[in-house]
Amino acid sequence: MPPIIRVENLVKVYRTGKVEVRALQGVTFEVHPGEFIAIMGPSGSGKTTLMNILGCLDTPTEGRYILDGVEVSSLRENQLAEIRNRKIGFVFQNFHLLPRLTAFQNVELPLLYASVPKSIRVRRVRDLLERVGLGERMHHRPNELSGGQMQRVAIARALVNDPAIILADEPTGNLDTLSGEEIMSIFQELNEEGRTIILVTHERDIAQHTRRVIHFRDGKILKNEDVTDRIDARRLLEELKRQRSLLEEAG
């Protein structure tokens, strides 16, 4: 099967005044359909820059980026917007939900920009919100939802246009362990159904949920290894819940 993502020799150079920062210094790798990859590395290692380029929010200074058969590095702004809309689903650390819109309306947004007719929109949004367990809270605003619920709305939004890949940037960074684990279990479930997911994290535990980890340092790939002792989020969740109920009984 052809790779869904292929990056060749990516270079990104930022210029701030006279100082030149080489955020990416020749990165090459492939992602195949159905993979679940964690990109790890300390801050300043270039992993955010890579995510921005993979998410078509930024273009590389040099090198090629082929997403789902399309050479993205040469596209113009409007075409990039379309790629972001249809091929990529973003999940951010701080959720980035629009505060004045309900969960339903937030999930609906990418469909609006894709000009999907209303009847289809309603069905898709409802299905996805039910899928992430928020069927009851569809018409709540973000400030009426918990962090974990907000992130689940964001995941539903990322999925709504049936994208080729999901890009998650520290998706559990603002969540407590239990909610984080719930999010990871959703990701694992999605991956088992065949979704390609790339997530950026600096937590080893979170990376341990994926199938492959790419380590970054100083704008280069340091190490590219398969995950051997993979954490099963569902089992861990049950464990955590049992511990909690035991604690409550004791307390």
Next chain:
Amino acid sequence: MNFSESFQTALFNLFANKLRSFLTMLGVIIGVASVVAMVSLGQGMRAQIVDQISSLGSNILTVIPGRVRQGAGPMGMFMARGGGNVLKYEYFQELRATPFPGIRAVTTEATTSLPVTFARESVFVNVVGTTPELLEIRNFTLLGGRSFSGYDYSYSRKVAILGHTVAQDLFGDPLLAVGASIRVGRTIFTVVGVLEPKTMGGQDLGNQVFIPLTTFRQYLTGSRYLWNIIVQVDEKENIPLVSQWLSDFFRRKIGDPEQFSILNQQDLLETVESVTGTVTLFLAVIAGISLLVGGIGIMNIMLVSVAERTREIGLRKAIGAKPRDILLQFLLESSLLSLVGGVVGLVLGILAGRTMASFSQLPFVLSPQVMALALSVSLAVGLFFGIYPARRASRLDPITALRYE
């Protein structure tokens, strides 16, 4: 995103900040309202003056002593320079006797101020000596009684027609005046008719008493000279011809063209139109400045709104909004603000114009052009002052916008 969804989003955003949207609109509301009110007022003023001039009769040439500046306006006849005793009674008689194509009637108004007395009531009025044609030329209508007859004129009968105000002051009920005997100065007159009320620019024309010119000359004053000679022309097209002929006539009689003037009512109308047009434009420009200020207010608030929603814009772009989607969204917001402001302003302007008109007793004139102009200008203001903030929003870099705190 299609238009109707962008429209809904824009409405939603405006409603989310009701007070702010209202205050922003207020600038446009005040601007449009003042433009509409001012222009309506100006047009009302114009309509009234034109109406007044026309109410003194149509197609009229007035010969007066002295020199009048060109385009002196409706009151030009009171601003004549020089002149004096040049219009002899004989000229008037000769004019009346000379048929000239285009002249329908020739009359005059010889005036003097005298007390008019009935029983114990006495009022000081303008006594006008004239011919039977004057009432018709000046568009006076009889409330009761009759006008002068040719006999009244030829035989210098002591008959009088009372203006409405005079009749009311002396008799209480104006109609009681018909047939009564009154004293004008020291002479006894019989009242044969009473006129309906008439005003010109707030000036009461009912405070006059009309008597035959012959009687006037015989009993009230023996002067050889007249204050004016009024010539009514049959068709508008003949005015220049008659005017030229009159000019030649009086130059021959008086000799010095600086000694008399021929006032053309048509010229007056044109002058008035141009003067009131300038005044209206001036008012509209001043009011337009407030509309400009309203537009700047819109731009200001749109810039604030773009800055506030930077993260939202970044997110929208990240999930697929194209620059033109963002542009359209903000542009719709600004044009909705100003268009709704324009509609509200139009309504308020009409109300304000009406109120002002009724206070100043001017007619209220609302032309559809003004309404269309007000609405299209307000929409244009919204687009013009919205385009810069909207472009700024559409060009935001999604990465920086997403990180914006």
